[in-house]
Structures are given as C-alpha cells and as structure tokens.
Amino acid sequence: KCRRLKAKPPTLCLPRDLVLFQGLAMAKQLCLISAVLATSASASGFAGWTYDPEHPIEPFDGVAKAVSDMIHNHIPVDRRQDGWQGSFCSCMENGHISSWYQYSSAMYLIDTCNPTKGFVMRTGHLQDRHTEPLQGMMACDTLKLISYCMSHHAQEALPAWKPTCSNAHYTIGACDVDCSGAVHRFGGLGLAGLLAGALAVFGIGA
Numbered sequence: 001k002c003r004r005l006k007a008k009p010p011t012l013c014l015p016r017d018l019v020l021f022q023g024l025a026m027a028k029q030l031c032l033i034s035a036v037l038a039t040s041a042s043a044s045g046f047a048g049w050t051y052d053p054e055h056p057i058e059p060f061d062g063v064a065k066a067v068s069d070m071i072h073n074h075i076p077v078d079r080r081q082d083g084w085q086g087s088f089c090s091c092m093e094n095g096h097i098s099s100w101y102q103y104s105s106a107m108y109l110i111d112t113c114n115p116t117k118g119f120v121m122r123t124g125h126l127q128d129r130h131t132e133p134l135q136g137m138m139a140c141d142t143l144k145l146i147s148y149c150m151s152h153h154a155q156e157a158l159p160a161w162k163p164t165c166s167n168a169h170y171t172i173g174a175c176d177v178d179c180s181g182a183v184h185r186f187g188g189l190g191l192a193g194l195l196a197g198a199l200a201v202f203g204i205g206a
Contacts, residue, residue, distance in 0.1 A: 151181030
C-alpha cells in the first residue's frame with residue numbers, strides 16, 4: 001500500500017515507509033536547526049541568566065514589576081491621565097509571540113494586565129531561555145511587544161522602560177529588540193521561516 005500525493009501530472013504514489021522516513025528526516029532537521037540556534041546564541045557573547053540561590057533575581061520579574069509600577073504611577077509617567085493603562089493592557093492582551101510552529105497569544109505569558117492589578121507575568125515559562133531557543137524567541141518577542149505597546153500608548157514611559165528592558169535583553173542570546181520601541185523579528189528569521197526552510201531542504205510540499 002502507498003500514500004497518494006497530488007502532483008500535476010501524474011498522481012505520485014509514495015510507499016508509506018518513504019513518507020515516514022521523510023517525516024523523521026524533517027524532525028531531525030528541525031532539531032538540528034534548534035541546536036544551531038542555541039550554539040549561535042552561546043557564541044554571540046551573551047552568557048545568559050542562571051538561577052543563583054544566593055541572589056534569586058529573575059530579570060523578567062523586574063520587567064513585570066517595572067511595568068506594574070508605571071501602570072500604578074509608582075514610576076511617574078509624564079503623561080496626562082487619559083486611560084493609557086487600559087489601552088496598553090489591551091494591546092498586550094491582543095499581542096502575539098513566538099510559539100510552537102506558529103505565533104500564539106501573548107496571554108500564554110501574561111497572567112494579569114489591568115489598571116487596578118497591574119502587570120503580572122508567568123516568568124517561569126522563560127527560565128530556560130539561555131539554553132532553549134524557543135523560550136529565547138518568546139522572551140525576545142515579549143520585550144518587543146511591551147516596547148511596541150508603550151510606544152503606541154505611552155511614549156512618555158519609554159525612557160523609564162529602557163533600562164529594565166535592556167537588563168532583560170542581555171539575558172537573551174540573539175535578541176534584536178529595540179527597547180526604545182522599534183520592532184524587528186527575532187534573529188531576522190521567524191519560526192515559520194525555519195519550518196519553510198526545512199520543508200524546502202527535503203522538497204516536501206504541494
């Protein structure tokens with residue numbers, strides 16, 4: 001028996017073992033790409049953040065606290081009271097970050113964002129970002145999303161945001177975030193691009 005794949009013309013018939021082999025080969029290629037990304041991140045000069053029980057500080061906890069302090073005006077934002085906090089949170093909640101094989105809702109990392117309760121992140125999902133390429137992309141995209149939403153809804157907060165953003169940025173290898181508000185793609189190549197490249201290598205596709 002074989003699996004029929006559409007081709008123009010004729011109809012191509014591939015043995016199931018060959019189809020399975022191609023799938024395994026593609027998975028192997030994706031693992032290789034991840035390993036290359038991890039090596040690149042290590043070689044880029046970013047040592048990465050590691051947990052120190054003597055100094056249990058996670059830079060992304062600092063990110064969440066800084067944003068909360070701005071929302072609650074504990075860090076003064078020189079802007080009229082026009083409800084920017086609600087607009088900023090709406091922007092964050094509707095943003096997207098890197099995920100498995102696609103961009104997904106930023107709510108995977110955002111626990112809370114509102115003018116009353118402030119900004120709370122699930123930073124535990126990012127603790128292995130210096131060794132796990134996907135977590136690195138998620139962390140980088142999160143900094144980009146915060147910078148983007150601030151630049152659109154509270155530009156006056158960007159000078160206060162930049163030092164905190166930069167501190168977290170240095171714990172992510174190959175992250176090209178512009179903490180002043182400009183947005184780029186992670187490493188110049190998104191996950192979708194990596195998948196497309198892997199498909200092209202093995203000639204898999206319609």
